[in-house]
Every structure is written in structure tokens, then in C-alpha cells.
Amino acid sequence: MTQAIVVEGLRKRFGRREVLHGLDFAVEPGTVFGVIGPNGAGKTTTMRCLLDIIRPSAGTISVLGQDPQQGGIALRRRIGYLPGELHLENRTTGRRMVEHFAAISGPVDPRYVEELAERLGLDLDRQTRKLSKGNKQKLGLLQAFMHRPELLILDEPTSGLDPLVQQQFHAMIGEAMDRGATVFLSSHVLSEVQLTADAVAILRDGEIVTISTVEALRTAAVRQVKFTAAGTDAHDVGTLLARVPGVDNVVLRESPPSGHTGKSVEARATLSGQVQGLVQALAHLNLSELVLEEPDLEEAVLTLYAKGSPSRENTPRPSSVREGAHHA
The missing domain is CATH 3.30.70.260 (ACT domain)
Structure with missing residues (x-):
């Protein structure tokens, strides 16, 4: 089976500054792959390269078996994306924004849209300019999930959400997994991904420190x-x-x-x-x-951040972490 995401030697420079230093990782289909790292580690830049929002300076990327630069609209319709900063038109409603996103994403079941809005506690008829940060995040999640994509790419997905809505988000992740979807999500908070992730990549200063399972991190902590x-x-x-x-x-x-x-x-x-x-x-x-x-997983990750040089020795590859996974 084709891997959902394959990244080899990914580098990205902005001017003279290189922010990604040769990333290598693969994401198996039907798994949750979490990328953890502090702000500025390169998480968002990596996601934007996967989506062809920005172009890499070097390296190769395959998403759902295609080069993102060649996949075009057909590939994008197979992906649900939540950016870290969701910018919305202020002079409209959430419902109209959803209709706009649906026209881009492809066929969307209106009943599923209403179901997600109810579960998230989102009023789609409110003006977007009146939405709080948390409600804007709910709208972002709704548009990412509503067309039941094969691949979800979610940048800091629970930012601004209260604990009850976070529970709904984890349930939505579980349902997407049951459909066979693949999830690639980022966070700077370990607890955000440990409930759902099969594999975790720890990113620091544009380099992968290690790729492991949550259980392996717990054992080593x-x-x-x-x-x-x-x-x-x-x-x-x-x-x-x-x-x-x-x-x-x-x-x-x-x-x-x-x-x-x-x-x-x-x-x-x-x-x-x-x-x-x-x-x-x-x-x-x-x-x-x-x-x-x-074990204190946060402390374990901080210890890895503090190590002098990235190392992936004796850590499981993403292809080996599906067995025994548990989803919320």
C-alpha cells in the first residue's frame, strides 16, 4: 500500500536563512502522525510544503501518492486542511463560508455539516466578525472535516478550544480513522497528540530529533x-x-x-x-x-529538545507503529 506521505531531504530557505534542514519521514495510511515542537520549530512550514502553499528549496514530497506540485485541485480535494492562523472574511456568516469551502472541496453532505456544527456548538448563522477565537477554530475544523477527506492536515487543531470541544475533536479524529483516513497534525503541547497519535516526530530548529511512538516515549521517560x-x-x-x-x-x-x-x-x-x-x-x-x-512525557520531550544533535537511532519507523495503536 502506498504511504500517505513521504518526505525525503526536505529543506526550505527564506532568503539566506534555512528553516528546514533535510527532513525525512513517512506516514502510513490510516494512522495519526503527530509533529511536536516549540513555536518556530518548522511545523507550519512543513505543512505548507506538503500542501504546495510554499515550495521546498530541496528534497522530494509525495502526498497520497502524488507530487503536491503536480496534483492540483484533484489532490487538494482529497485533503482537509486547518491552518494555524485561519483568516476569515468578516462581512459574511459561517454558513456562507462553509458553502464557499464546500465549492472548493467538492461534494459535501449538508446534513453532515449540520451534525458537525451541532457537535462543536457552532452557530453557522452568526457573522464571522463576531466569532470568538474558539468559534473561529470550530469553523476551521468543520471545513476541514466536512468533506470526509482521505488526509487531514491540522496545524495546532485544539488551539482556543475548551475541554468539552476538545473531546469532540478527538471523537472526530477517531471517526475519521474508522473511515480509513490519515491524520497529520502538529502541536507544541504533547498532551494534545498523545491521546490519538500512532507516531510522534519531535521537531526542533528545523530538524527531527526523533520519531517514536507515544508508548516508546513513555517507556523512556x-x-x-x-x-x-x-x-x-x-x-x-x-x-x-x-x-x-x-x-x-x-x-x-x-x-x-x-x-x-x-x-x-x-x-x-x-x-x-x-x-x-x-x-x-x-x-x-x-x-x-x-x-x-x-512518566512525565513533557519532561521526556524537553530532554530530547535539550540533546545536542538529532538522532533517530533505535526508534521505530512510522511503518512499524500501527500495531497496537489506540484512538480516542
């Missing part, structure tokens, strides 16, 4: 560990933890004997990587308390 062990001392607990791969930043506090339990030790530490080794080690202790926090 640092967890906080806290436990209390009875009938032992700090030396023995410290020796035990020193043998566990991934355990670091150990802090131990020993309490005096109490009742029949003898001494007890309160321990705090961080854990990176798999938890199996820690669980096996702790099985030798008499635990009265154990807390293993969910």
Missing part, C-alpha cells in the same frame, strides 16, 4: 518512585537499588524501630526505562507503601 520498606536499613535498600538498571537520584531516610517491624526506610528515586527490574528487586522487601508515578 523518567518516573518518580517512592516506597517504604519495613524490617531493613538504609544501607541494604541502597545496595539493592544500586543494582537496578535505570534507578537514579536515590534518597533514603531511616526510621527507628517501631513495634515488631524493626527499622523502616523511606526511599525516593527516579526510574528511566522498564519497570520490571525495579519490581523484581522490591519483591525482596517488606513494603508498606509503594508509589510509581506515571
Whole structure:
């Protein structure tokens, strides 16, 4: 099956400044591919190159099996696009804007338009100049989804949306996936893509730091560990933890004997990587308390941002991440 998006050696210069430095990635059909990065990382520029809004300075791009520069109107009608900054005509209504977008996108079922507007809580008969930022974003989402495209390209899609509307957005993504659509979305907030993404590319300063799954990021992230062990001392607990791969930043506090339990030790530490080794080690202790926090994915991504040079070694390719995916 043809990959939905293939990008090889993508570079983009504006004058003397290069903002994309040879991007390589592929998006499998029927998956959600999220691009995470701070503002200015190159997310929007990449999307505009995919849509032939701007032309790359070097490299090749294939979208739904075609070169965007050659695909023309027929290719664009197969794509739903939400720009990061949606500019609307002020002297019209949302309904007229939708009709205008429908004429560009191709056949659109009016009943589906009304269904989406109701789900998003959008009044299509209001003047666009009176719409809040959140309602303008809803209108942008509606026009991107309304023609049931094969490919959705969404730039910061939940910006300005309240939590309930964000839930509807995630449901719409799930329904698009059920139809076999492919989704390419960007964000500077990891939590925005972790609910839906099969693969995540972390972009920094126009370069891909890594491509991974959310689960792989979670596995590699640092967890906080806290436990209390009875009938032992700090030396023995410290020796035990020193043998566990991934355990670091150990802090131990020993309490005096109490009742029949003898001494007890309160321990705090961080854990990176798999938890199996820690669980096996702790099985030798008499635990009265154990807390293993969910890994902080934001911290994991920030750690990757801080690394000196991008690396894609030992990370799964997008073609390998579909298995076991979960959609909201």
C-alpha cells in the first residue's frame, strides 16, 4: 500500500536563512502522525510544503501518492486542511463560508455539516466578525472535516478550544480513522497528540530529533518512585537499588524501630526505562507503601529538545507503529 506521505531531504530557505534542514519521514495510511515542537520549530512550514502553499528549496514530497506540485485541485480535494492562523472574511456568516469551502472541496453532505456544527456548538448563522477565537477554530475544523477527506492536515487543531470541544475533536479524529483516513497534525503541547497519535516526530530548529511512538516515549521517560520498606536499613535498600538498571537520584531516610517491624526506610528515586527490574528487586522487601508515578512525557520531550544533535537511532519507523495503536 502506498504511504500517505513521504518526505525525503526536505529543506526550505527564506532568503539566506534555512528553516528546514533535510527532513525525512513517512506516514502510513490510516494512522495519526503527530509533529511536536516549540513555536518556530518548522511545523507550519512543513505543512505548507506538503500542501504546495510554499515550495521546498530541496528534497522530494509525495502526498497520497502524488507530487503536491503536480496534483492540483484533484489532490487538494482529497485533503482537509486547518491552518494555524485561519483568516476569515468578516462581512459574511459561517454558513456562507462553509458553502464557499464546500465549492472548493467538492461534494459535501449538508446534513453532515449540520451534525458537525451541532457537535462543536457552532452557530453557522452568526457573522464571522463576531466569532470568538474558539468559534473561529470550530469553523476551521468543520471545513476541514466536512468533506470526509482521505488526509487531514491540522496545524495546532485544539488551539482556543475548551475541554468539552476538545473531546469532540478527538471523537472526530477517531471517526475519521474508522473511515480509513490519515491524520497529520502538529502541536507544541504533547498532551494534545498523545491521546490519538500512532507516531510522534519531535521537531526542533528545523530538524527531527526523533520519531517514536507515544508508548516508546513513555517507556523512556523518567518516573518518580517512592516506597517504604519495613524490617531493613538504609544501607541494604541502597545496595539493592544500586543494582537496578535505570534507578537514579536515590534518597533514603531511616526510621527507628517501631513495634515488631524493626527499622523502616523511606526511599525516593527516579526510574528511566522498564519497570520490571525495579519490581523484581522490591519483591525482596517488606513494603508498606509503594508509589510509581506515571512518566512525565513533557519532561521526556524537553530532554530530547535539550540533546545536542538529532538522532533517530533505535526508534521505530512510522511503518512499524500501527500495531497496537489506540484512538480516542
